[in-house]
Amino acid sequence: MPPKDNVECPASLLASQAALEEQHVRRVYDAIAWQWHGTRYKAWPRVVEFVRSLPHGSLVADLGCGNGKLAPACAESGLAAVGCDFSSELVRIAAREMRMEALVADCLALPYRDASFDAALSIAVLHHISSVERRRALVSETMRVLRAGGVALFYAWALEQQEGVSNHGAGGSGGLRRTKRFAARDVLVPFHQRDSTPRRSAELEAAAGGVHVPDKRATVFQRYCH
């Protein structure tokens, strides 16, 4: 997700927490689910590596499964994966297109028994949670559903990026520095849904506050990211 043209998230909006996540995360994903699925089909290598390291027959909870792009890797590794996401449109895609056992749920209030899973995945979810308390709660909930000795992988975008990573031979010290790509610690990142996208829903787009931009032949949504 290269964050282009992102703007600082207004403080009052940030303070609304759950409402912010409802409007600028859940509703946006519901509106862009099909284009999202069409452009995010490749599972990230380090995540696949983690999945492959799990023993056969492990019960894995994909918490924030999105379009279910980890379902094939889980199946290939002989794992029993259950995905959940609070975007019902994405869950529908995960279940139908990726054949994942999936359900609609809130990562901060998981519908699972204590210690019911061997492993948990939280991929690209933390950065959509709008306060320290809620991020802590997500981590606690994740650990609650893991059995003793279970493992979790959390993957999230970082404000600080490694210096010199994309500039080979630039002579950077390799230390971390605050990247200039992000306008602030909490931002709204635009997502352009092309007019030509199949399976658009006027209703979902309106609910997500999409703004049509004729020159770009797209409707723009603002996604909240921490």
Next chain:
Amino acid sequence: QLLTHNMLMAPGTKNGFPLAIEVEKMETVESEFRSEFTARMVQKPVTQVEYGALLQTLAGLGMDGTLPPAVPDSYESNEEFLRALHHVLMEARRVIDGTLVCPETGKRFPIKDGIPSML
């Protein structure tokens, strides 16, 4: 599938499981049997499947007697048991449309097109 159902608990409760299942539409699918995979579901000490809850759920679905009252001692090599368990957990009674009901609060969670909504 019943394997997933065995993990479900009504969010925000302490003992909101097993959820009662009201079936409107269901199907049975076929999936490849792998004995090691299935054995791991009841393996101790890392067992995650609540066997008692599973039996209770089966009784509610009119499937009494499909599984023995307890996990047999040498289950790893008991193919008959493992195949029955595989069938129950992964193949039979996949609910397409219905409702899950919390035994603690009575809250109802809909299942539509095979997808439960647990918000």
